[in-house]
Amino acid sequence: MRFTLLTAKNDLRRRLRDPMSLLIWLGIPIAIALMIQLAFGGSGGSSPKAKVLVADRDESFLSGLLLGAMGQQQGQQLPFEAESVELEEGRERIEEGDASALLVIPEGFADALLREEPCTLELVTNPAQRILPAMVEESLTLVVEAVFYLHRVFGEPLDAMLQEPAPGANTLPNEEVARISTMINSIMERMGDALFPPVIQLSIEVEEEEEEDSDMGALFFPSILFMTLFFLAQGLAEDIWVEKQQGTLRRALTTPHRAGEFLTGKLLAAMVVIAAVCAFGLVVGRFGFGLPLKNLPLAGAWAAVAGALLTSLMLLLQLMASSQRVASLLSGLVMMPLLMIGGSFFPFEAMPPLLVTIGRKTPNGWALEQLKAINADGYDPTSLLASFLGIVAISGVLLYLCTRRMAGAFARS
Amino acid sequence: MIEVEGLRKTFGDLVAVDDVSFRAEPGAIFGLLGPNGAGKSTTIGCLSGLLDPTAGSVRVLGHDVVGDALAARESLGVVPQELAIYEDLSAAENLRFWGGAFHLRGAELNRRVEEVLERVGLEDRAKEPAKQFSGGMKRRLNFACGVLHKPKVLLLDEPTVGVDPQSRVRLLDLVREEAASGTCVLYTTHYMEEAETLCDRLAIVDHGRLIAEGTLAELRGMLGERDLLRLAGAFDPDKVGAALAGVEAIRGDHEVVQSDAELLTVSVPQASRHLPAIFAALDATGAEVRETTLTQPSLETLFIKLTGKELRE
Ligand SMILES: Nc1ncnc2c1ncn2[C@@H]1O[C@H](COP(=O)(O)OP(=O)(O)O)[C@@H](O)[C@H]1O
Numbered sequence: 001m002r003f004t005l006l007t008a009k010n011d012l013r014r015r016l017r018d019p020m021s022l023l024i025w026l027g028i029p030i031a032i033a034l035m036i037q038l039a040f041g042g043s044g045g046s047s048p049k050a051k052v053l054v055a056d057r058d059e060s061f062l063s064g065l066l067l068g069a070m071g072q073q074q075g076q077q078l079p080f081e082a083e084s085v086e087l088e089e090g091r092e093r094i095e096e097g098d099a100s101a102l103l104v105i106p107e108g109f110a111d112a113l114l115r116e117e118p119c120t121l122e123l124v125t126n127p128a129q130r131i132l133p134a135m136v137e138e139s140l141t142l143v144v145e146a147v148f149y150l151h152r153v154f155g156e157p158l159d160a161m162l163q164e165p166a167p168g169a170n171t172l173p174n175e176e177v178a179r180i181s182t183m184i185n186s187i188m189e190r191m192g193d194a195l196f197p198p199v200i201q202l203s204i205e206v207e208e209e210e211e212e213d214s215d216m217g218a219l220f221f222p223s224i225l226f227m228t229l230f231f232l233a234q235g236l237a238e239d240i241w242v243e244k245q246q247g248t249l250r251r252a253l254t255t256p257h258r259a260g261e262f263l264t265g266k267l268l269a270a271m272v273v274i275a276a277v278c279a280f281g282l283v284v285g286r287f288g289f290g291l292p293l294k295n296l297p298l299a300g301a302w303a304a305v306a307g308a309l310l311t312s313l314m315l316l317l318q319l320m321a322s323s324q325r326v327a328s329l330l331s332g333l334v335m336m337p338l339l340m341i342g343g344s345f346f347p348f349e350a351m352p353p354l355l356v357t358i359g360r361k362t363p364n365g366w367a368l369e370q371l372k373a374i375n376a377d378g379y380d381p382t383s384l385l386a387s388f389l390g391i392v393a394i395s396g397v398l399l400y401l402c403t404r405r406m407a408g409a410f411a412r413s
Numbered sequence: 414m415i416e417v418e419g420l421r422k423t424f425g426d427l428v429a430v431d432d433v434s435f436r437a438e439p440g441a442i443f444g445l446l447g448p449n450g451a452g453k454s455t456t457i458g459c460l461s462g463l464l465d466p467t468a469g470s471v472r473v474l475g476h477d478v479v480g481d482a483l484a485a486r487e488s489l490g491v492v493p494q495e496l497a498i499y500e501d502l503s504a505a506e507n508l509r510f511w512g513g514a515f516h517l518r519g520a521e522l523n524r525r526v527e528e529v530l531e532r533v534g535l536e537d538r539a540k541e542p543a544k545q546f547s548g549g550m551k552r553r554l555n556f557a558c559g560v561l562h563k564p565k566v567l568l569l570d571e572p573t574v575g576v577d578p579q580s581r582v583r584l585l586d587l588v589r590e591e592a593a594s595g596t597c598v599l600y601t602t603h604y605m606e607e608a609e610t611l612c613d614r615l616a617i618v619d620h621g622r623l624i625a626e627g628t629l630a631e632l633r634g635m636l637g638e639r640d641l642l643r644l645a646g647a648f649d650p651d652k653v654g655a656a657l658a659g660v661e662a663i664r665g666d667h668e669v670v671q672s673d674a675e676l677l678t679v680s681v682p683q684a685s686r687h688l689p690a691i692f693a694a695l696d697a698t699g700a701e702v703r704e705t706t707l708t709q710p711s712l713e714t715l716f717i718k719l720t721g722k723e724l725r726e
């Protein structure tokens with residue numbers, strides 16, 4: 001027990017030594033939140049609509065996602081209407097002053113994003129109009145940022161495969177990477193049909209379900225917060241590779257303590273980090289977006305146990321993989337669908353009922369709903385307690401599996 | 414005290430450690446000497462509880478490392494071959510964590526940390542993150558993490574590999590100090606000189622097998638007073654034996670350790686005095702000698718005698 005606390009303390013100290021990672025973990029969601037605020041904050045009621053023509057020359061899942069997110073038809077929350085056009089037609093119409101702007105998604109857009117190469121979206125604005133194009137530009141930044149963030153989920157494993165061939169074993173040749181990304185592409189295209197158009201229905205559903213005048217920010221914020229927690233869990237789980245590479249894992253296994261005590265300590269530290277980030281995020285949400293915040297300590301505690309669940313899940317994936325590169329690909333492939341369907345990328349309010357039903361059963365989706373209920377003071381104490389105990393039990397089982405694997409093949413290879 | 418009996422460890426088909434038995438006593442340095450891949454680290458892994466032995470038993474102070482693992486590890490200090498320190502943390506923080514893992518706390522922990530930092534000569538750099546250290550300094554910190562809690566049994570796995578000469582001398586002195594204070598030290602190395610100057614008892618290992626064991630004097634005794642004569646050139650292995658047997662001065666008192674078409678190794682007493690006669694006899698078989706090496710009895714010659722090859726690859 002003392003060793004567990006010692007390990008937790010040691011891990012927290014190590015986290016503080018690496019403020020860059022912490023800043024990035026916190027900074028990305030805050031940046032996204034701020035942009036949501038910029039783009040949608042206080043823009044209730046009727047705002048003038050701009051017309052944006054979009055020429056998609058890439059026709060990949062990422063450009064499709066961008067289009068979907070912009071709301072190709074009646075995107076009522078976004079301050080513009082988008083219309084798909086061919087490039088030539090678009091240019092002609094801008095010249096004729098028929099639209100506020102033309103967005104050109106260049107060929108190779110998805111490729112470049114996945115490879116983290118610079119790529120430029122061309123926005124041709126109508127010189128005759130002033131205010132509307134500016135608004136378009138601002139909102140587009142947000143959408144592009146969201147797409148970029150999505151890419152972070154997939155991009156990293158792909159990137160890792162492209163850039164650092166493993167010393168020795170299982171190097172994936174570039175064709176293989178291309179094949180995998182094509183595969184992801186087609187999966188995403190199919191999923192996209194189900195997932196992305198609903199964003200457009202946002203306003204309709206919102207009007208039905210939410211009695212308060214919740215704006216986009218408030219709607220998106222819990223999702224973004226949970227996405228952050230998920231990324232955090234993933235990042236903290238990856239630390240096991242650092243311990244392995246530094247040799248400290250092996251040394252820990254030669255101390256007179258069980259492997260489980262060490263791993264529990266690491267999980268405790270992860271819970272503290274996640275709870276702190278969550279509490280911080282909720283306070284930002286409260287004052288930035290008017291999010292309800294009725295039970296901050298309880299919400300923090302909930303985030304901590306949910307964090308333990310997510311971290312031990314991601315940890316198990318890390319430990320199952322034969323190398324860190326395989327691990328990051330594996331967790332990307334698991335995390336992505338969970339984020340998408342579990343309401344961590346798009347809010348449940350914007351998803352079709354069938355997917356919501358499934359999504360609420362994902363660990364992150366379920367935890368997110370509970371967190372919202374806690375914040376809105378709309379939770380049932382008995383069932384929440386049962387949930388707490390349930391999570392602790394499941395995390396315990398996962399932790400047991402992690403420990404077996406870690407002290408066995410993982411530490412020895 | 415370390416008692417190893419019939420230790421065997423396999424990785425799939427590969428037998429890394431094969432029926433190894435030895436005993437290391439308190440207050441002495443027991444050396445495991447062998448080339449890379451001999452199975453030294455695997456042996457240490459089995460001793461420290463990182464690896465499960467395939468067969469055989471290992472006891473540390475009477476505690477079985479498998480059946481009574483935690484108790485066995487209580488008295489262990491390990492200095493692994495690969496560094497095992499937190500790079501982001503300072504030397505002092507590393508020591509405090511690993512000391513805490515061995516139940517040290519409060520004033521006692523502080524005292525030990527200061528003491529060991531001074532011993533390894535890192536007292537001025539105690540607050541710096543370990544990642545800023547040179548290789549030798551990291552090695553010394555790695556050593557400090559293993560001895561901070563004053564273990565009764567200390568396992569050192571090639572602690573001087575890749576270390577600058579000053580750090581190396583310092584590390585060897587530290588190891589001697591440990592043994593002098595009553596610790597049972599197991600020291601693995603592939604450096605002959607280290608084994609010769611440091612160890613009270615030695616086991617020579619090759620291909621997972623323990624091929625000789627004893628004090629330095631006992632091991633030297635196994636060679637007798639013979640020198641080792643190594644000749645390189647072109648030989649006819651079928652005739653060499655008979656030709657040497659025909660040399661009057663060494664008849665019945667020499668041994669052909671190894672012989673092939675290019676290399677001939679013979680152990681002979683006072684070889685330098687018999688060189689002309691030996692050359693003459695070989696010459697008569699049509700052999701051609703291009704290079705002659707004469708070595709006095711040492712661990713190197715013992716190793717060559719036992720395995721037919723040099724320790725250094
Ligand atoms: N985890 C492992 N899996 C498979 N083979 C291993 C493993 N560890 C060591 N070996 C093999 O066992 C043999 C002994 O290795 P080792 O104990 O590291 O030797 P030494 O420390 O004497 O250089 C080598 O052939 C090595 O390749």
Ligand SMILES: [Mg+2]
Nearest residue numbers: 453454494571
């Ligand atoms: Mg070794």
